[in-house]
Amino acid sequence: MSHSPPTHTHVAAAAERAVDDHADDHTQAAPSSSKQPTAQHGFNAFAHLLDPRILRSLAALGFGSPTPVQKEAIPLALAGKDILARASTGSGKTLAYGLPVLQKVIDAKKSLSRSDPAYQATRAVVLVPTRELSEQVTGQIGALLEYCRDQVSIANIARDASSSVQKLLLSERPDIVVATPSRALAYLQSKSLHLAASLESLVIDEADLILSYGHDDDVRALLGGGFLPKSFQSYLMSATMTSDVQKLKGLVMRNPAILKVQDDVATASNLTQYYATVSEEDKFLLTYVILKLRLIKGKCILFVNDVDRCYRLRLFLEQFGLRSVVLNKELPINSRFHIVQEFNKGVYDYLIATDETSIRTAERDDDDEEGEEKGADASDDDDDNDNATAEAKQSDEDPTATPSKKRKRDAAAKSAAADVASSSKSKNGGGGTGTGTGKSAEFGVSRGIDFVAVSCVINFDLPTSVRSYTHRVGRTARAGATGTSLSFVVPADMVRKHKIIASPTSALDAKVWPRIERAQRARGGVKEWKFDKKQVEGFRYRMQDALRSVTKLSIREARIRELKEEVLKSEKLKAFFEDNPTDLAYLRHDKILGKQTRLQAHMKHVPSYLRPRIVGIKPSPSSSSSSINEGAGKDGEVGFVAKKAKTQPPLCK
Numbered sequence: 001m002s003h004s005p006p007t008h009t010h011v012a013a014a015a016e017r018a019v020d021d022h023a024d025d026h027t028q029a030a031p032s033s034s035k036q037p038t039a040q041h042g043f044n045a046f047a048h049l050l051d052p053r054i055l056r057s058l059a060a061l062g063f064g065s066p067t068p069v070q071k072e073a074i075p076l077a078l079a080g081k082d083i084l085a086r087a088s089t090g091s092g093k094t095l096a097y098g099l100p101v102l103q104k105v106i107d108a109k110k111s112l113s114r115s116d117p118a119y120q121a122t123r124a125v126v127l128v129p130t131r132e133l134s135e136q137v138t139g140q141i142g143a144l145l146e147y148c149r150d151q152v153s154i155a156n157i158a159r160d161a162s163s164s165v166q167k168l169l170l171s172e173r174p175d176i177v178v179a180t181p182s183r184a185l186a187y188l189q190s191k192s193l194h195l196a197a198s199l200e201s202l203v204i205d206e207a208d209l210i211l212s213y214g215h216d217d218d219v220r221a222l223l224g225g226g227f228l229p230k231s232f233q234s235y236l237m238s239a240t241m242t243s244d245v246q247k248l249k250g251l252v253m254r255n256p257a258i259l260k261v262q263d264d265v266a267t268a269s270n271l272t273q274y275y276a277t278v279s280e281e282d283k284f285l286l287t288y289v290i291l292k293l294r295l296i297k298g299k300c301i302l303f304v305n306d307v308d309r310c311y312r313l314r315l316f317l318e319q320f321g322l323r324s325v326v327l328n329k330e331l332p333i334n335s336r337f338h339i340v341q342e343f344n345k346g347v348y349d350y351l352i353a354t355d356e357t358s359i360r361t362a363e364r365d366d367d368d369e370e371g372e373e374k375g376a377d378a379s380d381d382d383d384d385n386d387n388a389t390a391e392a393k394q395s396d397e398d399p400t401a402t403p404s405k406k407r408k409r410d411a412a413a414k415s416a417a418a419d420v421a422s423s424s425k426s427k428n429g430g431g432g433t434g435t436g437t438g439k440s441a442e443f444g445v446s447r448g449i450d451f452v453a454v455s456c457v458i459n460f461d462l463p464t465s466v467r468s469y470t471h472r473v474g475r476t477a478r479a480g481a482t483g484t485s486l487s488f489v490v491p492a493d494m495v496r497k498h499k500i501i502a503s504p505t506s507a508l509d510a511k512v513w514p515r516i517e518r519a520q521r522a523r524g525g526v527k528e529w530k531f532d533k534k535q536v537e538g539f540r541y542r543m544q545d546a547l548r549s550v551t552k553l554s555i556r557e558a559r560i561r562e563l564k565e566e567v568l569k570s571e572k573l574k575a576f577f578e579d580n581p582t583d584l585a586y587l588r589h590d591k592i593l594g595k596q597t598r599l600q601a602h603m604k605h606v607p608s609y610l611r612p613r614i615v616g617i618k619p620s621p622s623s624s625s626s627s628i629n630e631g632a633g634k635d636g637e638v639g640f641v642a643k644k645a646k647t648q649p650p651l652c653k
């Protein structure tokens, strides 16, 4: 809103200079960061802005240089500007606001004695859409406090703790509070959280998601309920610029500095994107081949569009001895958090995530993406979003699309979206990841989550919006690392085939895919993965055999069994999470689920006659760990014989 002037004179002077260099409302591509202080390198260039204890914790974390969004945001924020930042997934947005927020807390306390009643007060609130994100953000900012814990405290009130415990925490007036909007509102209403006299910084992280996660009313009540002071500094951080972000901008900001930090060439090329046009059955076939032959090295996240499908895929992979974990909103929050932690540590290689937000918003995103152009900054060549013009162009690009054909196709797609949304809603009840209000039935449990060192994202089911795609592929190639994505696209003429194993959303693929492709052009585009169909055919019989073993009944059984086990584990996790993290290692989440599924021992092995020679289809530029298909594995359970391979035709053209 308006801006509290920083008390630190050096900060003010340096930041004034930074502000002079920046117009209020303009796009700042990463390379323009050369305008930032250059006398020193890395975070040391901010030595005049950031407390030495913060710089020390950055060094201890191994963060040598600020990322482009951090370079841009920190001086502006410390000069008191409201910040609206759009930067790609994994670009370090959390510290882009975390560092100035923390610095401001330190500055505010410097002039007060500890006995002053104003010394201990909640000066910053960070709002996030889910509890998972609240843990993550608390962890990231908490790590910065390493050397100033005696002075600055942080509390996560979205955590799964009893409200009496949370109230006790809040009674100590933590300097920084992390919450979902509904939790923050509830504690404000119960007068456990006090902000009216003390709030200096309000952050809305994942601003493009927060309203669509069912927080709309809570955000409005929180902002308009007289709980906040008239003047505070605000931050909106987002990976995409949507109409929701524009709405929030109108609600909380005045004359903000708008940062649109583009990927520089190096960052953009860190993500190599592929797609394959396949039938529903071939999704299973290719996944089996890719994972079993280790055509992807390292960790992989597979996205599906509903909970049943995540168990179908998990049970299918189990048939081949491929262990995976699932992440979906049915699982208790502590289990979900533990699964992400363990996956990040490298305990599991394959994580099957259900991303249902993509379903819920199918139709809404259509409107959103088309409407954004009108609401958003006219100069914004927003590559994340499509618009009516783009849709019109689509019919040009598709020579078979007569107007009436196109209308029918769109109507079919919209009705599929509506069917999916309603069936998903009724199936899933109101369980949410963190609103506490249960207003919205579906939440993407993986959005914004900082998965570490993920080599590849497979869109087993295509998301139903460009925004969703952006968030999903953003789980790899994070923080300067390289990564690969592969998306399966079901063409319109194959949608009705393989009904039992089909995703209800695949009817939307033909409509959504051209939009996604167009949006990704600015990021190097999406290449077709041209695999040798003949080579893969040899695996079809086994794939079909395994698919037959995974029945509706076995999926239901697996789903119930997992839920029961996870509820038990969750209780243990709840009690031990903070005190005994090492005792949790035995709580695995990838135990064989398919007790009702016919497991056949021979399926775990790939016979030598099926082992093709694999050659790279085009590995991502600089990584040896993040490409699809990079040469031979060892002989044995999953590999193939490199010598023999030479005599065999390559899998990929």
Ligand SMILES: Nc1ncnc2c1ncn2[C@@H]1O[C@H](COP(=O)(O)OP(=O)(O)OP(=O)(O)O)[C@@H](O)[C@H]1O
Binding pocket: 062, 063, 064, 065, 066, 067, 070, 087, 088, 089, 090, 091, 092, 093, 094, 095, 140, 238, 239, 447, 448, 449, 450, 474, 478, 479
């Ligand atoms: N300056 C830095 N140097 C190296 N790594 C960093 C730096 N800043 C942040 N990181 C790391 O980069 C990763 C991604 O950061 P972060 O989660 O803030 O990304 P994000 O932009 O919020 O992504 P998303 O939009 O997907 O939520 C984290 O693991 C974080 O610790």
